[in-house]
Amino acid sequence: MIGITLKNFQERAVDFLFETTTNINSKPKIVLKSPTGSGKTVILIAYIEKYLTYHDNTVVCWLCPGRGNLEEQSREKMQRFAPSLKTADVLDIINSGFEAGTTYFINWEMITKKGNRALNESERKNLFERISEAHRKKLNFLIIIDEEHQNNTSKADDVISSMNALYEIRVSATPTRRVSGEYYEIDELDVIDEGLITRFMYINDGLDYVEIDDLSHETDLLLEKANEVRKQIAQAYKEEGENIRPLVLVQFPSLSDALIEHVENKLNDMGYTYENKLLASWFSAETTADKKLNSKKLGKINIGTTEEDAITKADATPVFMLFKQAISTGWDCPRAKILVKLRENMSEVFEIQTLGRLRRMPNARHYGRDILDCSFLYTFDEKYKLEVINAGNAFETQRVFLKEEPRSITLVKELRDQDADFVDEKVIRTRVFEHFRDTYNLTGKKDDNKVRMEIRGFIFGTTLKQSYLKGKFSTLRSIKEGTAGSYGQLDIEVNTHSHGIDLQHNIDALKKYIGLSYSKTNQVLKTLFLRDFGNRNYKLLNLSLREYYAFVINNIDQLKDDFAKISSDARNYAAPFSKTVDLKIPLEEHYRYSPYEKRIDELETNVYKGYNSSMITDFLRSSSERLFEWYCERNKNVKYIYKNGDSGQQYLSIVYTDAFFKQRLFYPDYVLKMTDGSIWLIETKGGERQGESANIDIQAENKFKALSDFAKKHDYEFGFVRDKDSRLYINNTAYSEDMSNDAWVLLEDVL
Numbered sequence: 036m037i038g039i040t041l042k043n044f045q046e047r048a049v050d051f052l053f054e055t056t057t058n059i060n061s062k063p064k065i066v067l068k069s070p071t072g073s074g075k076t077v078i079l080i081a082y083i084e085k086y087l088t089y090h091d092n093t094v095v096c097w098l099c100p101g102r103g104n105l106e107e108q109s110r111e112k113m114q115r116f117a118p119s120l121k122t123a124d125v126l127d128i129i130n131s132g133f134e135a136g137t138t139y140f141i142n143w144e145m146i147t148k149k150g151n152r153a154l155n156e157s158e159r160k161n162l163f164e165r166i167s168e169a170h171r172k173k174l175n176f177l178i179i180i181d182e183e184h185q186n187n188t189s190k191a192d193d194v195i196s197s198m199n200a201l202y203e204i205r206v207s208a209t210p211t212r213r214v215s216g217e218y219y220e221i222d223e224l225d226v227i228d229e230g231l232i233t234r235f236m237y238i239n240d241g242l243d244y245v246e247i248d249d250l251s252h253e254t255d256l257l258l259e260k261a262n263e264v265r266k267q268i269a270q271a272y273k274e275e276g277e278n279i280r281p282l283v284l285v286q287f288p289s290l291s292d293a294l295i296e297h298v299e300n301k302l303n304d305m306g307y308t309y310e311n312k313l314l315a316s317w318f319s320a321e322t323t324a325d326k327k328l329n330s331k332k333l334g335k336i337n338i339g340t341t342e343e344d345a346i347t348k349a350d351a352t353p354v355f356m357l358f359k360q361a362i363s364t365g366w367d368c369p370r371a372k373i374l375v376k377l378r379e380n381m382s383e384v385f386e387i388q389t390l391g392r393l394r395r396m397p398n399a400r401h402y403g404r405d406i407l408d409c410s411f412l413y414t415f416d417e418k419y420k421l422e423v424i425n426a427g428n429a430f431e432t433q434r435v436f437l438k439e440e441p442r443s444i445t446l447v448k449e450l451r452d453q454d455a456d457f458v459d460e461k462v463i464r465t466r467v468f469e470h471f472r473d474t475y476n477l478t479g480k481k482d483d484n485k486v487r488m489e490i491r492g493f494i495f496g497t498t499l500k501q502s503y504l505k506g507k508f509s510t511l512r513s514i515k516e517g518t519a520g521s522y523g524q525l526d527i528e529v530n531t532h533s534h535g536i537d538l539q540h541n542i543d544a545l546k547k548y549i550g551l552s553y554s555k556t557n558q559v560l561k562t563l564f565l566r567d568f569g570n571r572n573y574k575l576l577n578l579s580l581r582e583y584y585a586f587v588i589n590n591i592d593q594l595k596d597d598f599a600k601i602s603s604d605a606r607n608y609a610a611p612f613s614k615t616v617d618l619k620i621p622l623e624e625h626y627r628y629s630p631y632e633k634r635i636d637e638l639e640t641n642v643y644k645g646y647n648s649s650m651i652t653d654f655l656r657s658s659s660e661r662l663f664e665w666y667c668e669r670n671k672n673v674k675y676i677y678k679n680g681d682s683g684q685q686y687l688s689i690v691y692t693d694a695f696f697k698q699r700l701f702y703p704d705y706v707l708k709m710t711d712g713s714i715w716l717i718e719t720k721g722g723e724r725q726g727e728s729a730n731i732d733i734q735a736e737n738k739f740k741a742l743s744d745f746a747k748k749h750d751y752e753f754g755f756v757r758d759k760d761s762r763l764y765i766n767n768t769a770y771s772e773d774m775s776n777d778a779w780v781l782l783e784d785v786l
Contacts, residue, residue, distance in 0.1 A: 037081045037117045044225040045078050051219045052082040056177070056202045057089070064203050064216030070223045070511075071208045071391025072232035079179060079206065080113050084120060086177070087136050094169060095138040096198065097179045105181060106140040113138060129161050133169040166197045176200040182207050208391055223510045230401045232394040235409045236514065239505040240264070242413075243523055253527060254294070254377055255301055257413040258285070261375045262305060264411050265354060268372055271406045279349045279397050282371045285357045286389065288378055298357065298377070307355050315346055315353035349397055369397040376414035390511060415503045415525055432625040433650070435643035441620055441675050444642075444708060447749045449613040449690040451698040463549055463695055464559050468573045470601045471563065481577040488576075494589040497581040499527040499534070529581040529588075538584050541591040548598040550697040560587065602693040605736035605770075610744060611698055613690035620677055620706075621685050626650045638668050642677045659719040659758040660704065666763055666782065667707065673786075677706040687716075691741030693734065701738050703753075707786075715752040715786070718742060722757035722764070723774045730757065730772065739770040756782060 041049065048067065055061045069075035083095055099106035110122050121137040125145050133139070169176070176198040195203070226232050241260060261283050268281040287294055299314075307313040346353055347368040356371075374393050393410035401408045471477060475491055477484040485495060494500055506520025514520075527534075539553065546556040562569030564586060566577040578586055587594065620642055628649040636648045651661050667673040679702050680686035688700045707715040718738065721729030732738070739755055746753035754767040759774050763782040771778050 037077070037084055039077060039116050041077065041081055042074070042229040042231070044221055044229065045074055045081070048078045048219065048221055049082045049085060052078075052204065053085050055217050055219075056086060056204075061202075062216045063201065065205065066216060066218045067204060067206045068218075068220040069206055069208060070221060070226050070232065070394075072395040073221050073226040074231065075181075075206050075208075076109050076112050077116065079109075079181075079204075080117050080120075083113075083138055083177075083179075084117050087120070090175070091136050092173065093175045093177050093201075094133045094135060095177045095179065096200075097138055097140045097181060098143055099140065099181045100143055104142075106142045109181065110138075110140040113140075125162070128165050132165045133172075133174055135174055162194070163197055166194075170199070178203045180205045223512075227509065229399075230396055231399050232396060233408055233410045234401060234509065235405070236390060236393070236412060236508045237409055237506075238412045238508065238514065238520060239414070239503055239523065240411060240507075242503070242505060252297065252301075252533070253415060253525070254298060257375045257377070257415070258298065258301055258305070261285075261373045261411070261413050264406075265373055267406055271402075271404055275402055275404075275407070277349075277397070279370055280351065280354060281373065282346070282351075282353065282368065283355045283373045283375060284371050284392065285355060285375045286377065287357065287359045289359060294377060295357065302355055312352045314355050314357070316357040318357070318359055367395065368392065369395040373411045373413070376412065376416060378414070378416055390514070409507075415501065417501060417503065433628050433645065434623055434625050435645040437620055437622045437624075438642055438644055441642040441677070441708070442622070444620055444675075446618040446620070446687055446706065446714070447615050448618045448687045449611075449615055449700075449745065450688065451690055451700065452612040452614050459696065460551065460555060460559075463551065464562060464573060466601055466604075466694060467549075467559055467598075468563060468575070470597060470604075471575055474597070474600075477575055481574065484575050492593060493586075495578075495582065495586065497529050497579070497585050499525075499529060499537075499585055500589050501525045501527075529584045531580060531584060534584055534588065537588050541587050541594075544591065544595060545598055548595070548602050548697075549695040599733055602695050602697070603733040603737060604694040605740065606694075611690045611692045611741070613698075615749075618685075618687055624680075626678075627655055628652075629654055638664065638676075640668050640670075640673050640676050642675045657719065657721065659722055659756060659763070662758050662761070662763050663705065663717070663719055663756055663782075667705075670786065672709055672711075673707055674710045675708040679703055679706060689738075689741050689745045691734070691737050693737060699734070701734075701741070703742060713752055715754065716742060716746060717754055717756055719756045723759045728772055728774075735772070736770045739766075743767070754785070 048069070052065070052067070055065055067075070067078075069078065079097075087093060087095070097106070097109060099109060106124070110124070113120055113122055121134070123134070123137050123139050125139065125141045128139055178195060178198060178200040180203065223232075227234055241263075242256075265281050265283050272279045272281070285298060287298075302308070302314055309315075345351065346356065347370075349370050351370070371393055374390065376389075390410070390412065393412070396408075475484075475488050477487060489495055501524075502522040503525050504514070504520050505523045508514045508520065542553055542557050542560070545560075546553055549556060549559070551559070558569065561583065562573050564576040564578050565583045566579060576586075624643060626643075626646065628647075629652045632649045632652065634648070638646050638648065638651075651664050653661065656664075664676065664678075667676045681702055682700075686702050687706060688702050690698055690700060692698055701718075703716045703718045705715075705717040705719070707717060709715065720735060721731060723729060735755075742753050742755075745751070752767070754765040755770070756763055756765050757774060757779070758764070764774060764779040765782045765785050766778045766780075767785075768778045
């Protein structure tokens with residue numbers, strides 16, 4: 036038996052996995068959501084031991100991400116907790132083949148990554164031979180994918196497919212929840228109740244209204260507050276008779292060499308240095324600062340080390356550790372109690388799964404004291420992101436092949452003509468000026484303009500305004516949703532030196548709309564808003580330099596919205612310069628699909644063999660797309676339908692220009708070949724819901740005009756299709772967002 040007593044929730048998880056994988060009616064793909072600190076490795080070991088007791092003709096392949104030597108850590112735990120189980124690695128497979136009743140711990144990079152640590156071609160070939168050999172010996176495969184959110188399974192799909200496993204178990208604290216397969220989630224509160232992770236997470240505890248003048252640095256405040264709490268925790272451990280030295284983690288953004296140096300100096304002033312070993316760092320040697328820090332032997336540490344002086348030991352010397360991005364997968368340091376998350380600009384997003392590193396209790400028990408039973412986060416990040424996988428990765432893909440007859444279809448596509456691409460800076464400046472003047476009813480009186488813009492939500496002054504989350508949270512999801520907290524106000528006086536990167540970050544966001552360089556975009560903004568700069572005829576505000584910095588940074592969301600509206604102004608639409616080339620429908624395509632649908636119907640009108648209803652579920656397609664594809668399938672006038680791609684040279688693209696003369700590509704959703712030989716190009720958009728437009732494409736009218744021009748030029752039919760009350764409407768005359776307009780007619784009356 037496994038040499039550890041399982042907690043109740045762990046027993047339930049083991050029972051679920053065992054019952055699911057011994058039930059012939061279960062789906063072969065299983066997702067287990069296991070919060071960081073819940074002992075997922077122990078759960079899996081206990082499950083494997085139980086499963087192999089009854090299914091000894093099974094081979095278990097435990098796949099781990101490449102970073103952090105997680106496969107070695109997991110194998111070591113199995114050898115420690117279940118020494119009777121046989122373990123091996125990928126080299127054992129290549130040398131000796133698969134053996135029944137053995138668990139093979141495999142690093143993903145060993146089978147997917149070219150170059151360092153990868154298998155050579157002969158070894159890779161031999162791996163497949165060993166898999167085939169195992170099948171000939173009638174061995175069954177069981178696959179476990181550890182930290183599944185970090186692995187793009189398509190890279191190893193050929194290996195997984197060749198194993199043809201009875202079951203595939205994916206485990207993570209932040210998994211991709213697939214619409215297919217079995218799903219089990221361990222409740223965070225159950226893990227808390229068992230004392231394995233902290234009861235609460237305090238965010239910005241003790242920070243209320245914060246005002247930082249231009250001579251100080253927000254980072255200093257966070258470090259000082261974290262150190263204050265660290266000392267309180269250290270004293271509490273001492274009072275409990277525990278020999279535990281709490282650790283503060285300091286996380287940097289990716290481009291932060293100067294910030295690292297600032298933090299080093301600040302911590303040195305506080306008495307924490309590499310020389311006295313109270314300060315440690317863990318960086319990959321990517322930047323100048325990384326190389327400099329790694330050259331300091333006293334400060335360089337190895338996260339995954341098992342040496343006696345490892346930083347993960349309860350009484351290790353360092354009390355501050357600096358690192359970039361996410362800490363290596365599988366790193367376990369229960370004495371880490373405080374995280375200081377620094378940022379490089381005012382709008383960074385915080386990925387909450389990092390907090391899992393703070394939640395483990397050192398002795399797997401609570402003390403009944405908040406200071407010891409909770410963890411602490413100090414950050415001024417505004418946005419919190421819990422899931423790390425977007426929905427697009429949550430589905431399998433299937434390859435389909437083009438039918439014979441549609442191979443003869445020849446289409447025309449447009450490409451941007453870079454030689455004809457030009458930007459009239461004066462016209463752009465004029466359009467931006469006119470938009471602000473007309474939208475906000477501005478005049479030649481600068482003070483009046485400031486009042487009018489302020490009434491409409493713009494922020495003025497020399498202070499950067501920002502709210503930050505604070506409070507006491509029990510679960511990660513409650514942090515993301517902010518349900519248990521409140522917001523403090525952060526006021527930072529503008530420093531034109533230290534906040535230059537924030538200004539640049541925001542102007543970079545705006546330049547994407549107008550197609551100008553950073554410098555010229557900045558000039559346009561300065562001409563409109565900065566005192567004594569540029570042509571007076573275009574001056575809307577008289578801001579000082581510090582006021583200008585604050586204006587752009589504080590109001591970036593509103594400015595982006597304004598620039599997007601200007602770029603989509605179809606009144607300024609002009610026919611684009613473009614090049615045309617012939618296009619054939621790709622011979623094969625990969626489409627996402629939802630496996631295990633109760634009923635799957637092949638769509639005969641589609642140009643691809645095997646294209647079916649599992650590829651157009653509501654998880655994958657909009658309502659207008661689903662309705663349209665079913666409409667075409669039942670329409671005797673439609674001979675073939677082709678779902679065009681969203682980007683890429685192999686798909687049909689059309690060039691349009693926005694109001695800033697910027698050439699853009701868009702890809703009509705569908706190409707239809709009718710029984711009368713005509714070709715239709717169809718773009719689907721969100722329709723109407725309860726009288727409100729569901730169309731989110733701000734460039735829709737510009738695209739409509741471009742599609743109309745393109746269709747006339749190349750003798751195609753065209754239309755925009757939208758849904759309303761489960762019926763489809765088409766417009767191929769004059770664009771209107773309002774579907775009550777006569778331009779929108781029932782699709783069945785046209786097609």
